[in-house]
Every structure is written in C-alpha cells, then in structure tokens.
Amino acid sequence: MIDLELKNVTKRFGAFTAVKDFSIAVEAGEFVSFLGPSGCGKTTTLRMIAGFLEPTEGEIFIQGQKVNDLPPYHRDSGMVFQNYALFPHMTVFDNIAFGLRYRKVPKNEIKDRVMQMLQLVQLPGLEGRRPAQLSGGQQQRIALARALVIKPKLLLFDEPLSNLDAKLREQLRVELRQIQQEVGITSIFVTHDQEEALSLSDRIVVMNAGEMIQSGTPYEIYEKPQSLFVGEFIGQSSFIDGRVAAVQGTETLVELGNGLTMGVSGVGAIAKGDKVKILIRAERISVMQDSAQKHLEGRLNVLKGVITDVSYLGSNIYYYVRIENNAQFLVIDQMGEKSPLKKNDAVCLEIGFKSCLCFTSKTKGRV
Amino acid sequence: MAPSRGTPHAMGGVIERISSNPRFVLGLQLGPLLFWIVFFLFIPLLLIVFYSFCLRGLGGTIEYTFSLKNYIHFFTTPIYRKILVKSIVIAIEVTLGTLLVAYIPAYFIATTKTKNRLLLLILMIVPFWTSLLIRNYSWILILGREGIINVYLMKWGIISQPLELLYTEFAVVLGLVHWVLPFMVFPLFSTIDNIDFNLVDAAKNLGANDLQAFWRVTLPLSMPGIAAGCLLVFILTVGSFVTPSLLGGPEDLMITMVITQRFLTLFDWPFGSAASIIYLMLMILFILVYDRFIGLKRILKM
Numbered sequence: 001m002i003d004l005e006l007k008n009v010t011k012r013f014g015a016f017t018a019v020k021d022f023s024i025a026v027e028a029g030e031f032v033s034f035l036g037p038s039g040c041g042k043t044t045t046l047r048m049i050a051g052f053l054e055p056t057e058g059e060i061f062i063q064g065q066k067v068n069d070l071p072p073y074h075r076d077s078g079m080v081f082q083n084y085a086l087f088p089h090m091t092v093f094d095n096i097a098f099g100l101r102y103r104k105v106p107k108n109e110i111k112d113r114v115m116q117m118l119q120l121v122q123l124p125g126l127e128g129r130r131p132a133q134l135s136g137g138q139q140q141r142i143a144l145a146r147a148l149v150i151k152p153k154l155l156l157f158d159e160p161l162s163n164l165d166a167k168l169r170e171q172l173r174v175e176l177r178q179i180q181q182e183v184g185i186t187s188i189f190v191t192h193d194q195e196e197a198l199s200l201s202d203r204i205v206v207m208n209a210g211e212m213i214q215s216g217t218p219y220e221i222y223e224k225p226q227s228l229f230v231g232e233f234i235g236q237s238s239f240i241d242g243r244v245a246a247v248q249g250t251e252t253l254v255e256l257g258n259g260l261t262m263g264v265s266g267v268g269a270i271a272k273g274d275k276v277k278i279l280i281r282a283e284r285i286s287v288m289q290d291s292a293q294k295h296l297e298g299r300l301n302v303l304k305g306v307i308t309d310v311s312y313l314g315s316n317i318y319y320y321v322r323i324e325n326n327a328q329f330l331v332i333d334q335m336g337e338k339s340p341l342k343k344n345d346a347v348c349l350e351i352g353f354k355s356c357l358c359f360t361s362k363t364k365g366r367v
Numbered sequence: 368m369a370p371s372r373g374t375p376h377a378m379g380g381v382i383e384r385i386s387s388n389p390r391f392v393l394g395l396q397l398g399p400l401l402f403w404i405v406f407f408l409f410i411p412l413l414l415i416v417f418y419s420f421c422l423r424g425l426g427g428t429i430e431y432t433f434s435l436k437n438y439i440h441f442f443t444t445p446i447y448r449k450i451l452v453k454s455i456v457i458a459i460e461v462t463l464g465t466l467l468v469a470y471i472p473a474y475f476i477a478t479t480k481t482k483n484r485l486l487l488l489i490l491m492i493v494p495f496w497t498s499l500l501i502r503n504y505s506w507i508l509i510l511g512r513e514g515i516i517n518v519y520l521m522k523w524g525i526i527s528q529p530l531e532l533l534y535t536e537f538a539v540v541l542g543l544v545h546w547v548l549p550f551m552v553f554p555l556f557s558t559i560d561n562i563d564f565n566l567v568d569a570a571k572n573l574g575a576n577d578l579q580a581f582w583r584v585t586l587p588l589s590m591p592g593i594a595a596g597c598l599l600v601f602i603l604t605v606g607s608f609v610t611p612s613l614l615g616g617p618e619d620l621m622i623t624m625v626i627t628q629r630f631l632t633l634f635d636w637p638f639g640s641a642a643s644i645i646y647l648m649l650m651i652l653f654i655l656v657y658d659r660f661i662g663l664k665r666i667l668k669m
Contacts, residue, residue, distance in 0.1 A: 052568055072571040073580075085569040089587045098583075099573030150573060 001028045002064070003186040004049065004154055009058035011044050011210075018044040020210040022058070026186055031177075033189045033197040036207035037233070042190045043158060045207075049188060050156055051075045063153050073102070078147030082159040084139040086131035092118075092142055093127035099150035117145035120179060137168045144176070148183060155180070157189040161196060173199060194234045198222065206230050228277060228364040231357055236282040238329040241361070244274045251353060254278060258325035263300045264356035275361035283332040284355035287319055290346035301356070303349045305329065310343055321347060419640035427634025437641035447625065447642070451649070454621040457536065457611070458604040461543040462597050465551045468544060469596065470589075473555035478564070491552050499546060503613045506542050507533060510614075534616035542610040547603050551596035558592030559585075594661045602650060622646050 004026040011019040019041040026032050034042035047053045049060060051072030060067050067075055078099075086095050096114045105113070118124045121141040131139055140160055147155060160176075161169045177200050180187050191197050197204050198218040205215045206229075214221060214230045225231035232239075242254040245261060247270065254262050254276055264278055290304060305323035312318075317340050321329040329349060341347060359366050385391055419437055422430040441447050476487045494502060508514055510532040517529040532538060562585060570580035608623040615621075622642065629639030657663070 050568075050572055052571075071576070072568070073574045073576050075572075077572065079569065079572045081565050081569060083563065083565060085563065085565040087566060087569075087584060089590075098570065098575075102574035102579065146569075146573065 002026065003028045003030070003062070004188070005059075005061040006045070006049070007059045007061070009045070009048060009055045009060060011041070011048060011053060012056045017210050019048070019055075022210075022212055024205060024212070024215065026188070028186055029184045031180055031187045031189065031200060031202045033191055033201040033204045034207055035191055035194060035197040035204050035233075036213075038192055040207040041210040042192075042207050044210075046156055046158055046188060046190045049154070050077050050079050076150070076152050077154040077156050078150055078152035079156040079158065080140070080143050080147050080160045082162055084131070084136070084143045084163075086139055086143055086146070088131055090130075091127065092123075092129050092131070092134070095131065095142060096127075096146045096149050098146060103150060113149055114145075117149045120148070120182075121145045122175075136164050137172055140164065140172060141175075144179065148179075148185070152185070155185045155187040157187065157191075159191055159193075160189075162191070162193065169196075176200065198234075206233065208233075224366070225279075225357065226366050228279070228359045228366075231279045231359065231366070236330055236332060237279045238282060238285075238327075240278045240280070240327045240329075242276055242278060244270055244272050244276060246272060252358060254358065256325055256327070260303065260323070260325050261300065262303075262351070262356060263353050264358040265353045270358075270360060277359045277361055279357040279359065280329070280351055281355055282318075282330040283316075284352065285329065285331045286350045287321070287331045287333055287341065288348045288350070289341065290348050301351045301353065303329075303351070305347055305349060307341055307343055307345045307347055310340065312340060319347075321349060323349070415640045415643055417640075418636050419644050421637040423635045423637050427636075429636060437638045438645070440638065441641055441645060450620045450625055451622055451645075453619070454605050454623075457539060457543070457619070457621065458601050460536075460540050461547065461604045462601045464540055464544045465547050465600050466593060466597060469548055469551035469555055473552045473592075474559055474585075476552075477556050477559035477562075488553075488556065491549050494545065495549060499609050500613075502545060503542055503610055506538065506545070506614055510538050510541075533614065534619075536615070536619050538614040539611045539619050542614045543604050543607055546607070546610060547600045550599045550603060554595040554599070555589060555592040558589050562588045591665050594665070598654075598657060598663075601653075605650065606646075 002025045004024075006022055006024050009019060009022045010017065022041075022045060024032070034045060036042050044053060048055050049062075051067065051070060051074075055068065062075060062077070086092075087098065090098070093114055096117055097110050100110045100113060114127065115124070118127060121144055123138060123141055123145075126134065126138070126142075131142070134142065140163075143160070161172055164172060173196060189197070189200060198221075201218055203215060204218055204221045206213045206221060208229055214226045216224070221230060222234055225234065231237060240256060240262075242256045242262065245253040245255040247253075250265060252264050252270065254264055256262060262278060270276070303323045305321040307319050308322050308328075309320040310317065315335060317333050317335055319331040319333060319341060321331055323329060331349065357366060418429065420433050420435070422432055422434050422436060424430040472487075472491065476484055476491075479487070481487075509516060511517070512529045512531075512533070514533070516532060517526075520526045521529065566584050566588070567580050570584045571577070575583060605621075606623055607621065608627060611619055611621045612624055623646075626639050626642045626646070629635045629642060654663070
C-alpha cells in the first residue's frame, strides 16, 4: 500500500523555485530520507507534506486521500522538529497528551497512552517534569512520543538529531530506528547528514537545488551513484580527471596525463577521447610503503605518490597523497596493528577496478 | 596590589590607596543614586506623611498637631471610597482595553516578514511626539456634540440626536487607552518576538486549529509581556489626571483629581497628603499582590 504520494510537486517563492517537479511514492512502513545540502528543498518538501506550506503545483496524497487543501491539523501527521519544539509552559505529560485532547480521547485513555509512550521512549517517570528540566536527548525522545501518541499516518522528521552531540546522536539514531520498526510507521526523515541517512533509511532520496537527483537504497546510493553530485555528496572520495584511451569489454582505460593510466569498470555511452572524471572512495584504496612493493611496479591502478599530510583519528587514519601527476588523493586506512605512515613517505596506492567510478565530464552522469 | 607599593609618585599613591578601598569605591558608585533617592523621593515623601497627620487651619494654614482625622474622614465619607473604586474600575477597563487593542499590532509587528519592523515600532511611538493635552483636545473635537462622529452620523441620517460621547467614562477610557498604548505594545512585542513559532506549527501538526493553537500556545507564551504591560498600564492609569479631567464628566472623578483639588483649590494640604498616602499604600498593596500571583521576577527578566 502507498501511504504517501507526491505527484509533480513544485514550490515557488516568488521567482525562486524551492522544489521542482518532485514525485515520489512511499510504501506503508517505509523509512525514506531526504538527503541534500542546506537549501536543496528537502525541508520545504517536508513542510508541504505536513501542510505548513502549499505546493504551487502538483498533488500530495496521504493514504490515497488528496490533502492539498487540508490544513495541517487535519492531516494526521506527526512531526519531530530539529529544536524539539516542546511546549515550555506544559509538563511532559501535557506535551504528550496535547494531540490526544483534540482527538476526543477519554481522560483515562489519555493517561494510559501517555504512560505507554513514555515506556516506549524509555523515559518513564518524567511525566511531571518541564521540558527545560530535560536534556536534549530526553527532549527529543519526548517530542517523538508526542508525535507517535496520536497514531499518525505519517511520521515526519525535520533534522531531529542535528542539535545533539555526536555520541548521543548515534545512540538516538539506533533507538529511533528500533522504535520506527516496532511501531511500523511510514516515516520521512529530512537530514543533511549522510551517515544518518545511510544507517536509518530503507530508501534515500538525494536532492539538490530543489530537484530529486537520485532515489535508491543506501547501498545503491553509495555504490552506484548515478551522477557526480551524488558521488561527491556522499562518502569521502578523491577525484581525478582523465581522457578515455580505450574501451575493452567491460573495462575502460583512462589516461590521466603524465603517462599514467587507470582501468575502471563500467561500460556506457563513452568513446575513446571522451573527457572523464574518476571518483575513488577513500576507504577503498590500499596504501603501502613504496619500497616494500617493488613487485607491483608498472601494474595498472597502482599509483605512486608522496604523503603530504596525515591526520590520525584513532580508529582510522587519513592520508593525503599527491601522485605523480600532482593529483591529490585522500586515503582512509584502518589502523589495525600497523604503525602509521609518516608525512613525506613515498607510497604506492592500489585501487580495484570496481572502486573506480567513472563520470563523463560533459553530463556529469556515470558511465 | 603589591607592585604599586613604594611608587615614587605621591599622587598615584593616593589614588591607588583610595581606589583600593572597596567602601570608598562603592560609595562613589552608589552616591549619586542615593542622593537622588533621598532628596527627591524619600524626603518629599516624609513631608507628605508628616502633613497627612496635621490638620487644616483657618485660611489654608496648617495646624501642627498629631491627628488621624484626615484618614478617618477619608474612609468614613462614602464619596471618597466611591472615587477610589471608580479610579480602579477605570484603570481595569483601560488595562483590558489596551491589552485587546495593543495585542494586534504587537503580534503583527513581531511576526511580519517585512524588513521595516523598526519603522513600524517607531510609528507606534509617533503619538508620543505630540503633547498629551493636544491629543486629549483632539478627542474633544472627535467626540463632541459638534464633533466629526456626531456630524457625520447625523448627516447620513443614522441618528437624529447627537450622541453623548464626550464627558463620559467611555471618553476617559478611550483617551487613556490612546495614551498608554505604546506601554503595552512594547512589552508584548518583545515577548511575541521571542516565541518560537515552531511551537505553533507543532500544535497545528498535533491537531489544534489556528484559534486553538493561539489559545494554548501563543497566548500562554505571551504571558510575561501581558503581565508587564498590564502592570505598567494599570499603574499609569490609576494615577492619570489630565485625561479624566478633560474628557470625563462630573461622575468620572478619579483619586488624582481629589488630591489636586485639595492641594490647589481648597488649600487643604493635610487632607490632600492623607489621600496621597492612601493612594500610595493602595498601589504598594496592588504590586505586592501582583508579585504574589504573577511574579515580578519573571517580568524583570524580560
């Protein structure tokens, strides 16, 4: 069953187009993230679904019902805001019960349902507190409880974790996913944090400049970005310019200049002489001390270079490597039990064919 | 302070010694303020208290005896109690009226998306640039028997007799609302401006319609501004003199008019002083009650 459908939705503010021809169908129980840089139209889209904004063109359906003309208070969507938006003048109990009072729920049932929600978000016993007496994480859990207690048709998240510190964010992310699965509610999650989107979603919609750029599972988005924008926006990568030297079966040879050549996988609309950009995920490159790897010399996709900078992050380490044609590479290496390489070390980078994604410079689309 | 010891400049040493004396520094800081309070508030007030226990002699002189007669006279004469009650009733009417009239522009200015919010706020103070007297006279021109309201209503045949608008309690309340409006708009504006309108969205999202969201979220969150504005307006109005004397009828006497009359017309300083002290005590009592129920701390925090 489709719980939410947007058909060719466009939103203009004067001459500025915030959302352009946006269409999506969300299955019941699905967790969909809108991911994109700030100003890409993801929050505008969410606010149109909630009913705070009216689409300039297009239609929005919630569980089959067209809601374009329905005010927010008749849409039955539960929203969780970035700054929690708990009512400061009410207790936790009254905050959670707020929506129930407009649904003519009898008093004792309100009490039961509020307590049940507090149990669900693991904060029993806090019903008498004021929001100001709670930590940020607690406040956001109460906000989630307040949205869930009305049994909404949709759960809408507007960057709900971005005001929390890193550790709490991760913890709450896991809890959020568990609760969403437990309740089985269709959810739309707006975020600019790729890690959040990747770990939470069934499906990610990448947006830029008001348009949907790509929609797919987290795996598809990360492994098979259809455009340079998606590849660039998600993950840590290096880019290298080149020109197609030859196309052989499923592999393409790319000349990088300075006599360097790389092989990339992928066959598409590409011909000899085309300009391309190769994207290489930083964690897919293996880095080795140059002197120890004489046997690799001269092989394809083994590039020589010098470490220009090192940043040590505990569990992994970032190497910034300049290869022979002066292109910069970022390499993320797991620490393991190795001793780290140092600045100015000469190194070899080995890159698998499949880890090199090739985009044509002309259309920015993937080959 | 050790390095300053033994400096060769004697002047520097003196200043150093004085400024290192915390009591002296405190005195310098508080001195002007204390002087002001003692000479312009405390001493005049004591004089009034003193006079209030004296009696009026022949020809407006003062008999220096200790007597409670003025106070007893005030409380045993029904007309004074009536005037006191009337003053409070008018002040309450003005406060509620101002709240209603001021909330709309304050809300509008706080929530408008135009860049000229400052200009709109300044426009709210423009009436203050003309003197209170002139503003009251213009109400006379508007409300009088020959005023524009009556003239046009009669011209259009809506009424045949001019309405008695001027010299009524209504005129007094109207004039006072006009006068105190900015005192209500500003605290309201600053509170509403600080409301997080995500809260209103959250309320609507949870099922409250526009009116319910306003009633349960916006209005309670404007309370600090409402409390501050009402306090200011109430105190200003109870003590108002010009507007009720110009726009009010013989029935609309306020306590300030009694005090003025006693001092200036009847030369009865002792009774005027007693009335002033009663009025002052009433205001202090009012503020204490207000603090007890609403909390002045919350207002002062704004």
